[in-house]
Amino acid sequence: MTSPSLFSPLKVGPYQLSHRVVMAPLTRMRAAHEDNAPHSLNLEYYAQRATKGGLIIAEASPVTQTGRGNPRTPGIYSREQIAGWREITHAVHAKGGIIFLQLWHVGRVSHSSFQPGGALPVAPSAVPISGNFSAMTADGKQVPYETPRALETSEIAGIVDAFRDGARNAREAGFDGVEIHGANGYLLEQFLQSRINQRTDAYGGSIENRARLLLEVTDAVVGVWGADRVAVRLSPYGVANDTGEADPMPLYSHVVRMLSQRGLAYLHFIEPRSSGAGRADVNHQNVPSAMELFRPLWPGVLITAGGFTGEAAEDAVASGKADAIAFGRHFISNPDLPLRLQRKSPLTPYNRATFYGGAEVGYTDYPFEQSA
Numbered sequence: 001m002t003s004p005s006l007f008s009p010l011k012v013g014p015y016q017l018s019h020r021v022v023m024a025p026l027t028r029m030r031a032a033h034e035d036n037a038p039h040s041l042n043l044e045y046y047a048q049r050a051t052k053g054g055l056i057i058a059e060a061s062p063v064t065q066t067g068r069g070n071p072r073t074p075g076i077y078s079r080e081q082i083a084g085w086r087e088i089t090h091a092v093h094a095k096g097g098i099i100f101l102q103l104w105h106v107g108r109v110s111h112s113s114f115q116p117g118g119a120l121p122v123a124p125s126a127v128p129i130s131g132n133f134s135a136m137t138a139d140g141k142q143v144p145y146e147t148p149r150a151l152e153t154s155e156i157a158g159i160v161d162a163f164r165d166g167a168r169n170a171r172e173a174g175f176d177g178v179e180i181h182g183a184n185g186y187l188l189e190q191f192l193q194s195r196i197n198q199r200t201d202a203y204g205g206s207i208e209n210r211a212r213l214l215l216e217v218t219d220a221v222v223g224v225w226g227a228d229r230v231a232v233r234l235s236p237y238g239v240a241n242d243t244g245e246a247d248p249m250p251l252y253s254h255v256v257r258m259l260s261q262r263g264l265a266y267l268h269f270i271e272p273r274s275s276g277a278g279r280a281d282v283n284h285q286n287v288p289s290a291m292e293l294f295r296p297l298w299p300g301v302l303i304t305a306g307g308f309t310g311e312a313a314e315d316a317v318a319s320g321k322a323d324a325i326a327f328g329r330h331f332i333s334n335p336d337l338p339l340r341l342q343r344k345s346p347l348t349p350y351n352r353a354t355f356y357g358g359a360e361v362g363y364t365d366y367p368f369e370q371s372a
């Protein structure tokens with residue numbers, strides 16, 4: 001048997017991908033100002049990047065108002081947001097594409113200006129983000145992080161319900177599946193990590209307890225979609241948003257093993273070398289490779305992202321370390337990235353200054369390669 005290539009087909013859950021160049025979830029902060037609903041500008045952006053048989057993972061979308069931490073991130077908790085997303089899923093399907101939605105709750109990576117009644121953001125424990133990070137207010141100002149409020153045990157079922165509702169709404173909006181955001185220091189990762197989660201109830205302490213919320217959320221979402229249309233994203237060895245587990249292997253081995261029993265559509269990693277790519281063009285040195293560490297524990301489809309060139313992606317797929325590669329920054333600046341990688345064409349460089357917020361510039365105005 002010949003080894004797979006970036007352009008050989010791949011089955012993901014019930015879907016047949018025609019290539020393995022996946023669009024990574026990318027927060028762009030360009031939803032409609034008044035109700036955080038996706039609108040025509042976002043539709044154009046996603047339609048530009050849709051390809052026949054190509055998988056798009058749409059940007060992290062809060063499942064509830066308390067899960068918001070940035071202005072103009074599209075939500076998946078209101079009628080207007082569902083309607084806006086429905087237009088986008090139609091447009092992607094019209095081009096033969098497959099589109100999952102990333103379900104998000106930011107937890108402590110929020111600010112009281114987003115919270116109902118100006119309350120403090122919620123988190124596993126009252127442990128604030130420290131270090132060189134600043135919170136964003138609802139009107140886009142950078143301010144120091146507040147100390148979040150620890151969720152009561154009795155409130156945790158409400159978090160699970162919010163993800164379940166988000167999953168239902170995503171179905172109504174016509175998505176093909178959902179990816180649970182368990183990465184980058186947001187709420188579900190906050191529960192996983194011992195420095196941030198200092199709880200003494202069934203959701204804190206042991207690795208089993210810290211993994212409980214992620215697994216309960218996964219099971220709730222699987223209850224809506226069926227396992228083969230549900231995915232989870234993790235960032236072991238990540239440092240985004242003041243995370244970092246002293247010894248990640250036992251924790252993430254447990255999480256990956258538990259998830260592997262569930263028959264999910266895929267597992268998605270952020271390679272540790274690119275942790276924090278949303279904020280800076282970091283390339284962390286002397287860090288392990290998530291795909292190499294965890295592939296042996298994961299029998300299903302494995303997608304990974306982080307600093308891949310076309311050549312490195314080909315190598316990862318051909319060697320079987322990953323089944324598909326998600327591209328973030330290059331997909332921002334190359335709407336026709338799969339075609340360019342296939343032709344080995346030069347890539348347009350991205351402009352970090354236009355990653356977040358704004359309108360067409362740096363969003364829908366990156367050029368397509370002239371047809372040969």
Ligand SMILES: Cc1cc2nc3c(=O)[nH]c(=O)nc-3n(C[C@H](O)[C@H](O)[C@H](O)COP(=O)(O)O)c2cc1C
Nearest residue numbers: 024025026027060277278305306307327328329355
């Ligand atoms: C502007 C920007 C926004 C991002 N937003 C998200 C997001 O919403 N959800 C997520 O899981 N990762 C997010 N990431 C991380 C990317 O999905 C990806 O893992 C990272 O950029 C590394 O891949 P790359 O080297 O191909 O860019 C973001 C990264 C960037 C640059």
